[in-house]
Amino acid sequence: MSLRYALLALVRVGPQSGYDLQKQFAVSVGHVWHAPDSQIYPELRKMEAEGLIRGEEQTRGERGTRRMYHVTPAGHRAFLEWIASPPEYQRVRDPAHLRAAYLEAATPDQARAFLRAHIAQWEGELEQWEGELRRIDAVDNPMLLRRLAVTADEDRERTIAYKRFAYEGLVERARGEIAWARRGLALVDRLEGTPG
Amino acid sequence: MSLRYALLALVRVGPQSGYDLQKQFAVSVGHVWHAPDSQIYPELRKMEAEGLIRGEEQTRGERGTRRMYHVTPAGHRAFLEWIASPPEYQRVRDPAHLRAAYLEAATPDQARAFLRAHIAQWEGELEQWEGELRRIDAVDNPMLLRRLAVTADEDRERTIAYKRFAYEGLVERARGEIAWARRGLALVDRLEGTPG
DNA sequence: AAGTACATGTAAGCAGTTACATGATTGG
DNA sequence: CCAATCATGTAACTGCTTACATGTACTT
Structure with a gap:
């Protein structure tokens, strides 16, 4: 349930594609919260559907496209609410x-x-x-x-x-x-x- | 995936009912590996189906019953194999x-x-x-x-x-x-x- | 021409969570 | 008789894993 907030934290610094985010996961946030691309792309779609981010299709070369996401005011609010919310702890399972x-x-x-x-x-x-x-x-x-x-x-x-x-x-x-x-x-x- | 081995570890000391095991989870192994009863009972059935444990229905009072489980040789082997197997680590997610x-x-x-x-x-x-x-x-x-x-x-x-x-x-x-x-x-x- | 990086997913399945559901027995 | 404890689950859902799938663009 922290995945979307990790993504919001990244998108907050500026527009990024799903691919960019996936790469960032491999090198920065990913050292704290791992996520595979098979989880990132669908989550971005869900976040867009819920209005936390907005994606804009860009052309890339002749036929290629990529979707650049930027955070919406609702997304910004959601991030600040998460930061302020009481933390959830998983039951121990070691x-x-x-x-x-x-x-x-x-x-x-x-x-x-x-x-x-x-x-x-x-x-x-x-x-x-x-x-x-x-x-x-x-x-x-x-x-x-x-x-x-x-x-x-x-x-x-x-x-x-x-x-x-x-x-x-x-x-x-x-x-x-x-x-x-x-x-x-x-x-x-x-x-x-x-x-x- | 460790749930069954936590259960085997408990059943290995002697026959136990699902209820017994669930109680043990609350006080001993549960301090290392939490599991709710809604997970324990079905897992015991699965383990029995796979031959790791065998359950015997006991009567309790007039109409009550309870199922006492004991570990089979296959279950014992599975436990020792688990102990000897290379440990699995989850990707970091903190x-x-x-x-x-x-x-x-x-x-x-x-x-x-x-x-x-x-x-x-x-x-x-x-x-x-x-x-x-x-x-x-x-x-x-x-x-x-x-x-x-x-x-x-x-x-x-x-x-x-x-x-x-x-x-x-x-x-x-x-x-x-x-x-x-x-x-x-x-x-x-x-x-x-x-x-x- | 080939390889690497860019780009985006789907599908099946498992482990665990939360909520609900039911009834029997025992001890005070 | 009432409460606690014994006893055993089901159902719906979420998050994550693993494997598969496909194609474009850039660099050498």
Whole structure:
């Protein structure tokens, strides 16, 4: 249910095609909220039908077209209402910790493989998020630049600070997961004897 | 997709009715993997159809019945295969951090309300998980006791240690989220001026 | 001429949510 | 007798996944 607000956040900085948005998802918001194109294009159509955005067909070359979307006043309002609304939390559903709770049923090697996969997973996420943090600090992120271009000078600091804040939280979470899994590896060694 | 394995983990300690399992979800595994009864009962039927568990209808009072499920050899194998299989990770989709990245669009009070809600949410989870940790340490959790009753002595330490490990990870995550949101509150004060 | 990037979807299916529905048994 | 708990679901809907489908335009 956050997909449309992630899309609104992107369209708010200026007109974009579905393809543009899909690409942005792969590099910026997508680091916080993943969405495949098979979800983005239909959602844009729905948002247009609900009046949050308006699309205008543009020609491209001889026969090609693309649909450029821009946010409507209703869309702008919807975004601000979302920002102001009480956050919704999903019920906890954590496959990694569920499995960790039953590692006694695994062989030592299986336990280690699981923990190493957990570390690899979160190191991958960590890399993405740290990269994003560096791009924020270097004011180098294309989306952030477009955002700042339509932002009053006195709001620039806030805009950057909150982006930083969000990604710092993700980075810390990743570091926490990695530290936990490393402690798990030490635990396996202690309980089952070191390998080799 | 982990629901059936959470259910298998519970049924593995001994025969249970759908109602029993649903209650266990509310107090033990449910702290890691939530599932409503409207999902549990149909899933049990599916698992029975696939031969992972077998249910036997019992009479209860004059006209009442209940269906007691026990794990089959195939179910036992499926559980061990799950434990040994490479973990699946969902693509990142984090509504709280998504919203945090756009807090510059909120008023200071809205930003604070969001961060306080985040703290309240994770303090609630933290309380559950710390309670579970205390019950593990006191060897006081009814499910853990049933588990240990069917566990060889030399595996008791491992069984307890991995449960502890799992819940420690959750506790740390909750603490991390709370610390992050508190830093967010300080950031709002710095950027927007302290209230009052 | 071929490959990459641009551009936009549909269709089937699964997991989970929310709301509703019903009845039996047990304990006070 | 009444309330709590035992007991088991169905139905409609939403969000997301996976796989498939198709064609244009630009660059080398």
